[in-house]
Amino acid sequence: MRLFPVRLSNITRMLDMYSQFNPSPLSIKQFMDFGQNACEKKSYIFLRKELPVRLANIMKEIALLPDHLLNTRSVSQVSSWYVQSFEEVLEFEKAEPTHGNLEKFCSTLVHIRNRHSDVVQTMAQGVIEMKEHQSGSVDCGMESSIQYFLDRLYMSRISIRMLINQHTILFGQFPNEQGRHIGCLDPACQISSVVRDAYENARFLCDQYYLISPELEIIEHNPLDKGNNPIRTVYVPSHLYHMLFELFKNSMRAVVENNDQDKCEKLPPIKVLIAEGKEDICVKISDQGGGIPRSQSDQLFKYMYSTAPQPSKSDLHTVPLAGYGYGLPLSRLYARYFHGDIVLLTCEGYGTDAIIYLKALSDEANELLPIFNKTSSKFYRATV
Numbered sequence: 230m231r232l233f234p235v236r237l238s239n240i241t242r243m244l245d246m247y248s249q250f251n252p253s254p255l256s257i258k259q260f261m262d263f264g265q266n267a268c269e270k271k272s273y274i275f276l277r278k279e280l281p282v283r284l285a286n287i288m289k290e291i292a293l294l295p296d297h298l299l300n301t302r303s304v305s306q307v308s309s310w311y312v313q314s315f316e317e318v319l320e321f322e323k324a325e326p327t328h329g330n331l332e333k334f335c336s337t338l339v340h341i342r343n344r345h346s347d348v349v350q351t352m353a354q355g356v357i358e359m360k361e362h363q364s365g366s367v368d369c370g371m372e373s374s375i376q377y378f379l380d381r382l383y384m385s386r387i388s389i390r391m392l393i394n395q396h397t398i399l400f401g402q403f404p405n406e407q408g409r410h411i412g413c414l415d416p417a418c419q420i421s422s423v424v425r426d427a428y429e430n431a432r433f434l435c436d437q438y439y440l441i442s443p444e445l446e447i448i449e450h451n452p453l454d455k456g457n458n459p460i461r462t463v464y465v466p467s468h469l470y471h472m473l474f475e476l477f478k479n480s481m482r483a484v485v486e487n488n489d490q491d492k493c494e495k496l497p498p499i500k501v502l503i504a505e506g507k508e509d510i511c512v513k514i515s516d517q518g519g520g521i522p523r524s525q526s527d528q529l530f531k532y533m534y535s536t537a538p539q540p541s542k543s544d545l546h547t548v549p550l551a552g553y554g555y556g557l558p559l560s561r562l563y564a565r566y567f568h569g570d571i572v573l574l575t576c577e578g579y580g581t582d583a584i585i586y587l588k589a590l591s592d593e594a595n596e597l598l599p600i601f602n603k604t605s606s607k608f609y610r611a612t613v
């Protein structure tokens with residue numbers, strides 16, 4: 230994207246200014262409290278500052294990427310999307326919150342969300358382009374700086390899309406079709422329902438490809454609730470679904486590929502435990518898929534490790550359990566976004582437990598946001 234000198238110096242000046250502010254993390258409780266008495270003007274005043282701050286913080290890190298990654302066609306494309314979106318939001322920097330401007334702001338946010346919908350795939354393509362242009366393999370210093378950057382880029386992207394979704398759902402075209410939901414948050418998200426949804430959809434893909442799939446068993450353990458009601462929490466169902474869907478796909482692939490169906494009529498079931506404690510809600514997915522050597526289990530969270538040549542569109546259809554190779558690292562980011570986590574515990578020769586940890590209390594579920602500062606930029610200089 231060619232930038233004319235005047236425009237370039239303007240953007241550089243604004244980037245330097247907005248990147249000096251730290252992003253302001255919000256908790257699930259704050260999202261809920263604001264959404265229950267939502268005021269569009271207050272949201273507009275907050276977002277027209279916070280969105281450029283979050284965009285500028287990650288744009289400064291994009292600029293620190295090594296040239297042979299930054300100058301790939303794909304990463305240049307992503308960079309230009311960020312520049313364009315940064316400029317578009319800045320148009321509201323001093324605009325009064327009139328009805329017209331509020332409406333224009335909402336549609337601008339929708340355009341920005343759509344512009345950035347393919348950032349993950351495009352970055353994956355950029356990593357592949359870089360590897361293709363590299364004569365030798367990528368050294369581990371470079372690999373760890375790319376891992377560090379992509380984790381921060383995608384966490385920033387998750388957070389920006391969360392802010393945009395809350396505003397456009399609360400104040401967009403259909404504000405009253407929310408039911409009990411507050412934006413993309415469900416105040417009473419029933420964990421077992423999302424587990425079943427994700428399982429059924431992963432099972433459909435598994436049956437399509439392998440013509441067989443393991444059964445599901447769910448157990449809930451909620452010592453704090455005498456009525457033994459299903460465990461519910463305030464969360465973003467789509468985030469939880471994304472994590473569960475990826476983990477079920479992995480479990481099903483392992484179970485089907487590592488169990489000799491001739492010997493046993495039925496595949497060992499996938500067992501899910503949902504437990505609520507004072508601090509955490511845990512969702513443990515246990516399978517008998519043969520497990521992975523410990524030396525390999527860390528690799529599964531690596532973007533570079535899994536960045537095999539992207540499946541072609543037809544592959545994605547014919548090899549449905551394969552993805553772009555970012556399923557697990559991205560799922561862990563969704564869990565970490567509100568201070569949860571995903572941990573893999575594998576027993577080679579037997580199977581794997583994948584545990585999703587969620588914060589049980591919404592005022593402890595704070596956004597985890599990357600901050601551009603001397604420390605983060607040193608990391609790039611050290612490993613570039």
Ligand SMILES: CS(=O)(=O)N1CCC(Oc2ccc(-c3c(C(=O)NC[C@H]4CC[C@H](C(=O)O)CC4)noc3-c3cc(Cl)c(O)cc3O)cc2)CC1
Pocket residue numbers: 475476478479480482483484487516518519520521522525529530531535552553554555556557558573575580581583
């Ligand atoms: C980056 S990504 O998110 O896009 N994605 C990560 C996932 C990967 O696909 C998978 C899927 C399953 C497995 C797998 C095996 C397995 O396959 N064992 C048998 C081999 C063990 C090494 C052995 C060897 O090479 O030594 C050769 C056999 N066993 O346990 C699991 C397992 C993994 C996860 Cl993460 C899980 O949640 C549940 C599981 O049961 C491995 C890889 C695509 C890429």
